[in-house]
Amino acid sequence: xxxxxxxxxxxxxxxxxxxxxxxxxxxxxxxxxxxxxxxxxxxxxxxxxxxxxxxxxxxxxxxxxxxxxxxxxxxxxxxxxxxxxxxxxxxxxxxxxxxxxxxxxxxxxxxxxxxxxxxxxxxxxxxxxxxxxxxxxxxxxxxxxxxxxxxxxxxxxxxxxxxxxxxxxxxxxxxxxxxxxxxxxxxxxxxxxxxxxxxxxxxxxxxxxxxxxxxxxxxxxxxxxxxxxxxxxxxxxxxxxxxxxxxxxxxxxxxxxxxxxxxxxxxxxxxxxxxxxxxxxxxxxxxxxxxxxxx
Amino acid sequence: xxxxxxxxxxxxxxxxxxxxxxxxxxxxxxxxxxxxxxxxxxxxxxxxxxxxxxxxxxxxxxxxxxxxxxxxxxxxxxxxxxxxxxxxxxxxxxxxxxxxxxxxxxxxxxxxxxxxxxxxxxxxxxxxxxxxxxxxxxxxxxxxxxxxxxxxxxxxxxxxxxxxxxxxxxxxxxxxxxxxxxxxxxxxxxxxxxxxxxxxxxxxxxxxxxxxxxxxxxxxxxxxxxxxxxxxxxxxxxxxxxxxxxxxxxxxxxxxxxxxxxxxxxxxxxxxxxxxxxxxxxxxxxxxxxxxxxxxxxxxx
Numbered sequence: 182x183x184x185x186x187x188x189x190x191x192x193x194x195x196x197x198x199x200x201x202x203x204x205x206x207x208x209x210x211x212x213x214x215x216x217x218x219x220x221x222x223x224x225x226x227x228x229x230x231x232x233x234x235x236x237x238x239x240x241x242x243x244x245x246x247x248x249x250x251x252x253x254x255x256x257x258x259x260x261x262x263x264x265x266x267x268x269x270x271x272x273x274x275x276x277x278x279x280x281x282x283x284x285x286x287x288x289x290x291x292x293x294x295x296x297x298x299x300x301x302x303x304x305x306x307x308x309x310x311x312x313x314x315x316x317x318x319x320x321x322x323x324x325x326x327x328x329x330x331x332x333x334x335x336x337x338x339x340x341x342x343x344x345x346x347x348x349x350x351x352x353x354x355x356x357x358x359x360x361x362x363x364x365x366x367x368x369x370x371x372x373x374x375x376x377x378x379x380x381x382x383x384x385x386x387x388x389x390x391x392x393x394x395x396x397x398x399x400x401x402x403x404x405x406x407x408x409x410x411x412x413x414x415x416x417x418x419x420x421x422x423x424x425x426x427x428x429x430x431x432x433x434x435x436x437x438x439x440x441x442x443x444x445x446x447x448x449x450x451x452x453x454x455x456x457x458x459x460x461x462x463x464x465x466x467x468x469x470x471x472x473x474x475x476x
Numbered sequence: 477x478x479x480x481x482x483x484x485x486x487x488x489x490x491x492x493x494x495x496x497x498x499x500x501x502x503x504x505x506x507x508x509x510x511x512x513x514x515x516x517x518x519x520x521x522x523x524x525x526x527x528x529x530x531x532x533x534x535x536x537x538x539x540x541x542x543x544x545x546x547x548x549x550x551x552x553x554x555x556x557x558x559x560x561x562x563x564x565x566x567x568x569x570x571x572x573x574x575x576x577x578x579x580x581x582x583x584x585x586x587x588x589x590x591x592x593x594x595x596x597x598x599x600x601x602x603x604x605x606x607x608x609x610x611x612x613x614x615x616x617x618x619x620x621x622x623x624x625x626x627x628x629x630x631x632x633x634x635x636x637x638x639x640x641x642x643x644x645x646x647x648x649x650x651x652x653x654x655x656x657x658x659x660x661x662x663x664x665x666x667x668x669x670x671x672x673x674x675x676x677x678x679x680x681x682x683x684x685x686x687x688x689x690x691x692x693x694x695x696x697x698x699x700x701x702x703x704x705x706x707x708x709x710x711x712x713x714x715x716x717x718x719x720x721x722x723x724x725x726x727x728x729x730x731x732x733x734x735x736x737x738x739x740x741x742x743x744x745x746x747x748x749x750x751x752x753x754x755x756x757x758x759x760x761x762x763x764x765x766x767x768x769x770x771x772x773x774x775x776x777x
Binding site: 343 | 487489490491493494496497498500501503504505506507508509510511512514521524525570573574576577582585586588589590591592593595596597599600602603604605606607608612613614615618647651652655679711712715716730733734737738743746747750751753754757758761762776777
């Protein structure tokens with residue numbers, strides 16, 4: 182845009198800075214408030230004294246959260262699902278995207294396979310049939326219930342195959358001329374070339390697995406199998422005591438219905454994402470426009 | 477035909493690469509699709525999808541008579557449509573304003589801050605909202621109280637609840653949605669602005685006659701693609717924020733399916749509700765992809 186420096190322009194600029202700055206702060210303030218609550222004494226928090234800075238600074242809530250065996254157990258379940266899920270999702274994404282990035286002339290079945298995967302975006306069996314399948318396969322209460330149903334992330338496959346198609350075909354053809362087969366082209370040409378795209382997808386997949394909670398809620402009967410977000414859901418969100426079955430759970434609920442310990446656990450569950458955020462930021466703009474160049 | 481073509485370009489390795497993916501999709505996507513049979517049966521888990529008693533459209537008849545169902549359908553469409561419209565308008569305006577900022581450091585910091593909520597789950601943000609909107613100790617009601625407004629129980633009031641959903645959803649997603657629009661603005665040819673200035677266009681006219689038309693293709697695309705979401709009012713968000721007090725305005729199809737199916741174990745009825753949604757969604761998505769292809773020449777691959 183081309184600017185003329187006039188009075189009206191400067192007024193607009195200031196108003197604009199104030200508005201945008203305000204909007205940006207609005208995104209952060211609720212989170213900072215919760216952080217402040219988590220470091221405050223519970224009496225100050227319950228009385229509503231805490232705004233954006235801790236009142237009666239204490240680490241008690243964090244000690245409490247980190248001492249609880251359930252918290253640690255759930256953290257480990259989450260870690261396990263992120264690692265397993267990332268490995269399975271990435272492997273399948275690569276293995277599916279490569280053949281589908283070929284042209285019809287080189288791979289006659291391409292369209293058929295592509296539709297086979299795309300149909301799953303358009304139509305699903307829904308919640309109950311999906312649940313019944315996991316139950317029939319005896320996956321309930323295992324970590325596999327959290328990673329296998331979403332093993333093929335079709336949207337990621339589409340992103341990656343569009344990225345692969347946007348690369349110069351000559352690179353692949355040269356390798357074929359030199360006598361390479363599809364497997365060595367995949368591992369030695371396609372995957373190294375797609376590294377920036379793969380890094381982006383990996384980060385998105387990890388965030389997705391870390392943030393999932395609903396599958397944990399429906400597929401896990403025992404709370405000790407809950408991933409962290411599901412556990413957090415059950416203690417922070419769920420205000421219905423009838424959902425808690427054992428007396429021990431009821432006892433836990435009464436102990437942690439305290440505002441500051443909830444805040445501490447919210448912050449702890451968000452921490453990995455916050456730590457990853459600088460890396461995410463580097464990649465997600467690329468991720469959103471990834472593979473948007475199509476031929 | 478060159479020799480390498482026949483020797484190394486066999487299609488077998490490609491089929492082999494696709495095999496694991498095909499198996500997983502068959503097991504966890506196509507096999508559950510056969511499970512929609514449940515909606516036409518009195519389903520008993522031990523008998524399986526194919527051997528339960530067939531009852532035809534009984535569950536659908538029952539469903540359409542439920543007064544509950546119309547309310548839920550209306551809530552879903554209303555909440556989803558508000559989210560679609562505001563979810564488009566707010567990021568566009570924000571992108572236009574952000575584009576006016578010339579201090580790169582300021583622009584970058586604003587972007588960093590507004591993108592963040594997108595990456596946090598609704599469990600975390602639900603916890604945050606419950607805390608700040610609490611009528612007794614919440615910071616929002618504390619603020620309202622200091623200017624003399626009586627505390628509002630935002631999450632327990634059936635009048636406020638849908639708007640709380642829309643506002644908090646925009647709050648979470650508007651920053652991230654700005655990215656596509658900013659990308660569209662940067663791709664506008666700078667000579668167009670030069671030409672506009674030569675013709676005497678000021679800043680407002682440049683925005684109206686160069687920037688907005690330049691963004692039009694992506695705006696049309698986002699609008700058509702969002703058509704497929706008319707029945708998606710946001711399960712994760714609603715589930716983490718609602719309570720029985722606000723069912724009349726806040727209950728949506730997905731939460732109803734969850735409660736009927738997995739809380740009350742009425743599997744067949746829940747599947748019927750889910751199937752109703754899936755079929756309408758299929759039609760909407762097909763229309764939206766066709767429109768996106770016609771209007772914006774968009775193809776998914």
